[in-house]
Amino acid sequence: MRILIVNDDGVYSPGILALAEVARDLGDVLVAAPDVERSSTGHAVTHSRPLTYRRTRLPGVEAYRVDGTPADCVALGFSVWGNVDVVLSGINLGLNLGNSMWHSGTLAGAKQAALMGARGIALSAPISSSDEPDFSALKPHVSRALHALLPHSELKLVNVNFPAKPGALEWTRQSVRHYDGKVVPAKDPMGRTHYWFTVTPLEEAEPGTDRFAVEHGSISMTPLRLDLTDEAALVAQLSALRTAV
Numbered sequence: 001m002r003i004l005i006v007n008d009d010g011v012y013s014p015g016i017l018a019l020a021e022v023a024r025d026l027g028d029v030l031v032a033a034p035d036v037e038r039s040s041t042g043h044a045v046t047h048s049r050p051l052t053y054r055r056t057r058l059p060g061v062e063a064y065r066v067d068g069t070p071a072d073c074v075a076l077g078f079s080v081w082g083n084v085d086v087v088l089s090g091i092n093l094g095l096n097l098g099n100s101m102w103h104s105g106t107l108a109g110a111k112q113a114a115l116m117g118a119r120g121i122a123l124s125a126p127i128s129s130s131d132e133p134d135f136s137a138l139k140p141h142v143s144r145a146l147h148a149l150l151p152h153s154e155l156k157l158v159n160v161n162f163p164a165k166p167g168a169l170e171w172t173r174q175s176v177r178h179y180d181g182k183v184v185p186a187k188d189p190m191g192r193t194h195y196w197f198t199v200t201p202l203e204e205a206e207p208g209t210d211r212f213a214v215e216h217g218s219i220s221m222t223p224l225r226l227d228l229t230d231e232a233a234l235v236a237q238l239s240a241l242r243t244a245v
């Protein structure tokens with residue numbers, strides 16, 4: 001199995017090295033990741049300037065740093081390395097649950113793989129303000145999740161989130177509880193007003209969702225699709241049209 005590894009925290013993040021170390025036991029591994037942090041870039045691609053990459057040193061793995069987004073890295077990896085079976089994206093420093101999937105560069109790396117006809121798996125772990133995840137403790141759980149997912153070739157796109165102390169593997173749906181997306185004003189050291197985009201969940205997580213699972217100590221695995229069509233709305237509009245005729 002040929003495994004391309006990407007992230008949105010940058011090629012020097014401890015999370016991508018932990019993921020590469022787990023993936024090395026599963027197939028041929030190549031790391032192609034942004035040269036700097038690109039968190040919350042979503043599925044942006046670079047179209048108005050060329051992309052370049054350089055070989056970089058990561059212990060025990062062939063790695064390249066790219067001056068682009070996570071989606072750029074995946075497209076470039078497919079183009080230069082060819083024949084990728086699965087893209088593993090992460091391990092992100094921070095969870096990607098519920099509505100944060102819309103902003104996630106980590107998930108975008110996996111989505112780009114699915115767009116290009118391969119498989120994509122995004123992996124994320126929680127951080128507190130003071131601490132990074134304990135990746136040596138997390139690695140056996142990452143291995144467990146990948147061993148559960150990889151044999152299922154029909155799963156094209158999966159979003160995986162680990163709690164701080166991972167328990168059982170659980171299949172979940174995306175939590176769609178709303179968030180207020182408030183932009184909060186504050187002052188910079190010169191007294192000028194600047195703004196912080198904040199995401200504050202407004203509702204409790206629903207059972208069966210990714211957020212609920214992680215809040216209760218399970219490893220959340222959410223199968224996703226690329227088709228955003230609202231099927232019910234489409235059917236309703238089409239049948240309204242037919243009635244009008």
Ligand code: MN
Binds near residue numbers: 008039040092094
């Ligand atoms: Mn990130």
